[in-house]
Each structure stands twice: as C-alpha cells, then as structure tokens.
Amino acid sequence: MPGAKIYAGRARPSPKFMVTEPPELKTGTEEKPRVLVVDDEYGPRESIAFTLATEFHVETAERAAEALARLKATPYAVVVMDIRMPEMDGIRALEELRKIDPHVSVIMLTGYGTLHTAQQAMVGGANQYLRKPPDIAELVEAVRKQAAAARLRRQQAEMVRRTEEMNRALKGEIEQNEPHIWQGRASVELVHDLNNPLTVVIGYAALLAEEARAVAAQDPGRGRKMQEYAALVEKAAEYCHHLSENWRQGARKPAEYQRLDLVRVVNDVKQVIFFGNLAIRVGGAPTAPIRGSAFELMRIFQNLFKNALEAGAQQLDLEIVPQDAAYVVTLRDNGAGMTPDALKRALRGGFTSKATGTGLGLNICRHLLGAHGASMEIESAPGRGTTVRMIFPAARG
Secondary structure, X not given: OOOOEOOOOOOOOOHHHHOOOOOOOOOOOOOOOEEEEEOOOHHHHHHHHHHHOOOOEEEEEOOHHHHHHHHHHOXXXXXXXXXXXXXXXXXHHHHHHHHHOOOOEEEEEEOOOOHHHHHHHXXXXXXXXXEOOOEHHHHHHHHHHHHHXXXXXXXXXXXXXXXXXXXXXXXXXXXXHOOOOHHHXXXXXXXXXXXXXXXXXXXXXXXXXXXXXXXXXXXXXHHHHHHHHHHHHHHHHHHHHHHHHHHHOOOOOOOOOEEEEHHHHHHHHHHHHOOOOOOEEEEEXXXXXXXXXXXXXXXXXXXXXXXXXXXXXXOEEXXXXXXXXXXXXXXXXXXXXXXXXXXXHHHHOOOOOOOOOOOOXXXXXXXXXXXXXXXXXXXXXXXXXXXXXXXXEOOOO
C-alpha cells in the first residue's frame, strides 16, 4: 500500500499483528537477516515487527537494557530503535550499543522529527534516521539496505582480521628463522608491501558491488562513481602486479627509470592507497621532475605514510621544495615519535613496536632511496612526532 503508515497508537492491535514470524516463504538454506525492534510502545513495536517479518527474522524488546542484553548474546543485522524511551533513551542506548557491536546497522525512529534529534542520532553512530510513524515501503527498503551494509561491514572486518593474523604469523616466522637469506627477505618485503594495496582492492571491490546494483536502476550519477572506483581499483591492481612481477624476476633486474613528476607520485599514493586521507597534506612545488621508477617511489611514500598513521599521527604535512639541482622532500607528522635507539633499530629492519608490523618499512625506504640516488635523514622524539627529510636529484634537461 503506497503511502501507508506503520501503526503508531498506544492501543493493542488485533491478534494478527502479534505474529512476527510468518511461515518461511524463501527456498534454499539462506538465513534471513536478524532485525531487533526496540520500542516501549506495544502497538508500534509489534506493527513494525509484523511488517518486517516476511523478509527478516524479527525480534522485539521494550526497553533499551533488554535490547543491549540481546545484542551481547546475538549478532543482528539491523536494530530499529525509538529515540524516546523510559529509563534509557535511544541516544544513550546507541552509545552503549556501539561498544557491543560496531558493525550492526541502526535505524533511529522518533515521533518528534526535529533536526537536533536527528543530528544527535547520526553523531552517536546511527546509520539512518526515519520519522515515526514510518512509511511502510520506506521502512522495508531502509532495513533491506542497512542489512546489506551491515553484512558488507562484517565481511570487511573479517578480511582485516585474517590479514592481521597473517601479519602476526609472518612476524613470528621472521623472528624464528633469522637471519634470512636475501631471497627470503625479498619475499617478506613483497608480502609487506602488497598488504596495503590489496586492502584497497578489497575495499573498492566492495564499493563496486554496491554501485553495480545502483547502476541497474540506470542512475547516471552513480554510474560515474562506479567508473571512478574502477579506475582506482585498476591503479592499485597495477601496483600489485608490478610488485609480484618484480619478485618473479628474483628482484635482480634493476627497475627501468624514466622522467616523472614526484608530486604526482605522492598524490597517487595518497589517493589510491590511502583513500584520499585528509590527514595527509601535500604542498610546496606544483611539479618536481626527477628520474626514477614510479612504483618504487610509491613504495617509499606508502611505507612512510603508513608508519606515521599507525604511530597515531593525526596530521602529515609533506612539502616538496626545489633546491639547487635537487628537490627536498620533508614529511612531518604529529605521531608518537621514537627514541634514538628505536629509530636506529627501525632503520636496520626487523624491529617494530606494532603488534601487526614486520619492521621492514624504513629499511625498504632506505634501500629504494639509495637506488634513486636520494638521501634520507630522520629526526624523531617520543611525544614530538617524526620528521623525514629526503633529497632527490632533479631530472636533467
């Protein structure tokens, strides 16, 4: 019924509205997404549950405390929750809910519909906001969309967890089998450097899957987005291909150097590897022509940015300045910083203070910079961040 509204009165509906799980209509073994409806008013709560029950496995709770207890015991795809409830309101419940399950989708309902209330809900971590009573079609579509989004977030979290497990296992292997032959060390460097771009491929592939459904509806705007994501995925895939090809050849054949723009390389790393992270700011010369390998230079800045961000830096300022026949690249961050001893060990390789790190990042940078005829100096102190200064020879002619 287009334009129909969910029941919002306080009187109890007829018995048929108490049915929240009608007979299964789907075939196959796919489990329905779990939805939890939280509302202290019996009528709206059961009406919403009945409306959603055909497509979802629906459970209800009349108090926020009950809902939080259920979330601790069962993973839900979506929580549909009223903002105004006794004992603990929806805004406070939302804060506690996010501590229990950061991936579940939350749709907030309110009969008051004020902008301030909506802002509170969204700032608190809600995924969507609907006025109460919601339109039936709008509610079903919102739950369907948010269930798919929650499933995607859980899949991505699982991928990240597995990657971290592999990194921990890799670190353990390094510690047990040192000293490595150079062949083994090269393979470790490959795995280390492939981790970031492959994560990008996974993230953008997921976005592409979402946009593909929108393209089916002939939405030109989203079609353009899909093309942008595809281009970024392609760049990251090319980067991965270069690294793997470099390993296939035994890392013995020197890279082919050509004239390129260092500023463009840095911005490519920011956009492709770090999703255009606003914490990374690039300034100074508009162009910086040098000779080198774009992919090897990308490895340098990928490692430097990653190290700074994982050290807690909230701001990374990179400046490229021409000086005589060279370009001086200065990267400053406000991260945790390192002691002189930790810095010395990090430059040698195999040392890291991070649970999932391999300790190869700075060592990789040092070797690749040397191959480009560039130098590197690092200043760092605990609580004062780190400054990396590199000098690249300018391209001649």
